[in-house]
Amino acid sequence: MELLKQRIIKDGIIKKDNVLKVDSFLNHQMDIKLFAEIGKEFKRLFSDCQINKILTIEASGIGIACIVAQYFDVPVVFAKKTQTKNIDGDVFTAKVESFTHSKTYDIIVSKKFLCADDKVLIIDDFLANGCALLGLSKLVKDSSAELVGAGIVIEKGFQQGGELVRSSGVRVESLAIIDSMDENNGIVFRN
Amino acid sequence: MELLKQRIIKDGIIKKDNVLKVDSFLNHQMDIKLFAEIGKEFKRLFSDCQINKILTIEASGIGIACIVAQYFDVPVVFAKKTQTKNIDGDVFTAKVESFTHSKTYDIIVSKKFLCADDKVLIIDDFLANGCALLGLSKLVKDSSAELVGAGIVIEKGFQQGGELVRSSGVRVESLAIIDSMDENNGIVFRN
Numbered sequence: 001m002e003l004l005k006q007r008i009i010k011d012g013i014i015k016k017d018n019v020l021k022v023d024s025f026l027n028h029q030m031d032i033k034l035f036a037e038i039g040k041e042f043k044r045l046f047s048d049c050q051i052n053k054i055l056t057i058e059a060s061g062i063g064i065a066c067i068v069a070q071y072f073d074v075p076v077v078f079a080k081k082t083q084t085k086n087i088d089g090d091v092f093t094a095k096v097e098s099f100t101h102s103k104t105y106d107i108i109v110s111k112k113f114l115c116a117d118d119k120v121l122i123i124d125d126f127l128a129n130g131c132a133l134l135g136l137s138k139l140v141k142d143s144s145a146e147l148v149g150a151g152i153v154i155e156k157g158f159q160q161g162g163e164l165v166r167s168s169g170v171r172v173e174s175l176a177i178i179d180s181m182d183e184n185n186g187i188v189f190r191n
Numbered sequence: 192m193e194l195l196k197q198r199i200i201k202d203g204i205i206k207k208d209n210v211l212k213v214d215s216f217l218n219h220q221m222d223i224k225l226f227a228e229i230g231k232e233f234k235r236l237f238s239d240c241q242i243n244k245i246l247t248i249e250a251s252g253i254g255i256a257c258i259v260a261q262y263f264d265v266p267v268v269f270a271k272k273t274q275t276k277n278i279d280g281d282v283f284t285a286k287v288e289s290f291t292h293s294k295t296y297d298i299i300v301s302k303k304f305l306c307a308d309d310k311v312l313i314i315d316d317f318l319a320n321g322c323a324l325l326g327l328s329k330l331v332k333d334s335s336a337e338l339v340g341a342g343i344v345i346e347k348g349f350q351q352g353g354e355l356v357r358s359s360g361v362r363v364e365s366l367a368i369i370d371s372m373d374e375n376n377g378i379v380f381r382n
Contacts, residue, residue, distance in 0.1 A: 029303075
């Protein structure tokens with residue numbers, strides 16, 4: 001998605017440890033007009049699919065997923081990262097390792113909101129080591145719902161997540177795949 | 192907002208300790224069509240105001256804020272609940288006590304995303320004890336931006352948050368104010 005790639009080049013900041021800061025438009029401040037273009041693109045890519053639910057994970061996936069959902073006319077469910085008082089005991093759960101926060105946590109979705117007849121599209125902002133996406137995929141599998149695919153805004157193609165998830169049989173569509181990034185040489189996208 | 196009140200009556204579940212579960216349409220599974228109606232209503236209520244930014248707090252505020260933002264044609268910034276590697280040291284911060292999670296945490300917004308010439312509308316799903324809203328208000332005040340007001344989806348009118356925040360001079364518009372709720376007698380809304 002050219003508009004997205006241009007925006008990453010313009011406003012993305014490459015930090016050490018392969019961190020790409022896109023917090024001015026994607027995951028702290030959020031450019032809702034860009035999200036609408038992202039929504040249209042995911043609708044185009046998954047136009048051949050029957051989808052009745054979008055699944056994402058808190059926090060930064062939620063905004064994108066909600067705007068994307070408008071183009072599919074479906075509700076969004078977001079996986080929560082800790083068990084709160086407001087969640088019933090009856091949940092699907094998976095363990096996810098967070099690179100950003102250097103810890104492992106449980107993600108949960110209430111069993112009320114993932115059913116065997118659901119056709120689920122996962123939406124998330126980043127795909128790097130693949131842990132979050134594999135965790136979300138497990139929740140869908142455990143619910144016996146059909147996982148139609150995953151729509152990712154930015155994939156770090158130099159990390160193993162994309163390969164790992166695709167080789168597990170999940171269709172992954174990433175709007176921008178970064179093959180390399182470097183403070184001196186900038187960002188190289190996959191064609 | 193009648194549509195919202197009817198939905199709360201239909202799908203809200205009253206639990207002990209004054210917990211109202213609205214996780215089937217508001218803060219776990221999210222009804223995006225309802226969010227669009229909420230967006231139109233906040234636009235109507237704040238139509239007299241110049242707003243150039245919406246501020247919310249992770250996680251359940253984000254989806255609503257993003258849909259609402261489309262009606263104001265502005266970006267969204269969400270306050271984060273813990274300091275992550277991806278946030279620079281240069282942040283506005285406030286302490287917030289969470290009723291749901293029984294703990295106190297820091298909320299932060301990067302100083303890059305709140306400026307003195309911003310006119311900010313805060314959007315959140317719930318107003319109960321007011322701690323989150325007071326924390327968000329402090330972030331706006333610390334940034335010298337103008338706080339235009341706060342748009343709340345559900346206010347628990349029997350808790351002190353609404354009174355606390357309004358008496359501090361902040362304009363608060365809540366789409367549904369619950370005066371009492373009880374497993375036997377149901378929900379009574381304020382007129």
